[in-house]
Amino acid sequence: MKYQLVKQQPAELPDFLQNLNPEQRKAASTTDGPLLIIAGAGSGKTRVVTFRIAYLLEKGVAPYTILALTFTNKAAQEMKERISAMVGGNTAGKVWAGTFHSIFARILRSEAEHLGYSSSFSIYDSDDSLSVIRSVMNTLGISQQQVPPQGVRSRISGAKNQMIGWQRYAAEAANILEKQTGQIYQEYEKRLRTNNSMDFDDLLLNMIVLLNNFPDILKKYQERFVYIHVDEYQDTNRAQYVAVKLLASGHHNLCVVGDDAQSIYKWRGADIRNILDFQKDYADASIVRLEQNYRSTKTILSAADSVISNNRKQLAKKLWTDNPEGSKITILPARDDREEADMILSSVRSEMNDNFLTAKDFAILYRTNAQSQALEDALRRANIPYTIVGGMSFYKRKEVKDTIAYLRLLVNPSDSESVLRVVNEPPRGLGQTSIQHIKTYADERNITIFEAFEQGQLIGSIQKRAGQAAENFTELVKRFREVKDSLPPAELAVRFVEATGLLKMFKDENTEESLDRWNNVQRLLSNIVEMETREENATLETFLQQIALVSDTDDTDMTQNKIALMTMHAAKGLEFPVVFIAGMEQGLFPMGRAENNPEEHEEERRLFYVGITRARTKLYLSHAERRFKFGELTYAQPSKFIGEISDHLIEYKTGNSPYQKPTPVKQHVVRQQEVKVTRTPFFDDIPQEESYSQIPPEPLTNLRVGLKVRHAQFGVGTIQALTGEGAKAQALVYFATVGKKHLMLQYAKLQPV
DNA sequence: TGGCCGAACCTGGTG
């Protein structure tokens, strides 16, 4: 069988393709024409795509004619690194590999004039969009109580992802809410235009407008991108689908990779039909199925399979593995979120000791970011290193956003959002009233806010002092705009931010919080310095574009020896030896609102499938009888998803918690399955501190499992386990030279390295 | 104008 396949393939296939299995090899070497790779979880998808690109490069294809689109920066990063490792950084660096948003932003940046933007357009993130929407609603006199701005934003974004403009949206509006949304949508678009700004959705939409309206440009990019790859194709939305189709209709060499079972982004417009209908769209498409899983044990894979088989819509495929049976899936039933965290930690501890694992071998996954709190507390108390992927983003902090807004002012004078954001930060004596008058003044004369500020003293409706303050502000910005191109970006940014008084304000306030903010601003500024050393022709514009498109999911360093905490969404594409999925409860996972909606319910199930298949050797599922939500104690039943896993794959860890069952809480307000009480009664009843912790105390040394240490005789090794106390304390250390050694700490004198 | 306080929202996930 193997022989025959080798014979079928032309002999000139490079050696490195021999490292792939027959299907993988077929996928990597089928370079011409449309190709659909259905890649099950853990089937070596990224490997195949990178091998394919390496193969193309090997064949002499020019790197800058290869386009690879991903959804996350992380995926793009990984792809670039792997290609680099195979063909060298020089060639790899020229491949167009990046997220849809970043690649399109790059193209739009250079073609901006065609669309009536300047190339220094700002990119608004969802918070920026939201504040524009709020401001629009104020102008239109639409109450934010009656019409939640968040909902407006998601409806507008949804429309944009379906490529529905405000005209059509307004025309098709079926109820008052949609009519109002249409109104806001129209004004919102106008604002972004005059601000010379695009939101995330515009990056996709404007790309399509560009390709549709300018045949020359379409031709240019169709010719440039000879080989196009799209990762996670099941997650593409309408706009992405159309853009890809336009680009690929030149050379028809479109390779899409995806797994319908891992489609978890319907809520942001992903259309699963894009992958289901690929063969209809591209009649001559080849299809390759990657069904061998190299990641997980048979147990984990069967569990994933038994869960996903409850979904109806699926592409035919059957994952299998040669990996061992592995141990059963362990359920951790906890009384509350705190005990859940402790049970997870004690499992971490015993896995570390029994199987010589270190922190980086573990991931704790959850449905909502809010769940990280209890887990973090426990990890901190136990002194176990951890890292949070995603969550409250550094770039979403107020002080960081303010700094970014200041920097945007230097490059994009039309960006009124940014002007208004920082004009009184630090306080410059320009309150809401004055600003409202200046806005009116600007509207009447059809000038930008910034221009109105420049004429501050001429504005009759505001006080002299406010007018002066407005002018001073513009002077400050203009002073730095003038020197913008003669200073290196980092120096420009540092001096400008210094001059704004933002840093001084935080210093003067001198509270823990304000110093923290000061630090964050410094951290952002040092990012510019870093970029400057990394890229030769770095400008403030490129910096702003880069940070507009990064999320915190991306810049977490997963190589550090830390336990990773993240949502299951953020975990897609990753794998860990041991995975915990926390919060397996009805109403939390699956989420409450998915309960009565079959489609959403199936999406939740696919998310669970993604979560399960992150695990290589061991999976734990935990649930709590009650947990804090919005500062309130809520009760829930274990998730029905647990019941979808075949019984023989599961074992229960019995609740052997030494702490006493708390006295029943008084005054329940019962609604369906949930019981809510206020926080106080429950916590007053039980001792606050570690009395019920199952975690053994930390050894009193600076040594930790996972730590690299030097031994006089054996050299450098890694601590696999620590046992005993005082004079009996022992470490199990793995040395590259001599293998595992049990060492008495009082004699061995291990030095951390 | 700006600071303080309570109310109301939030948390469903990403670029």
Added chain:
DNA sequence: GGTTCGGCCA
């Protein structure tokens, strides 16, 4: 539990 917004007062 945190954050943001709006109202009230100095």
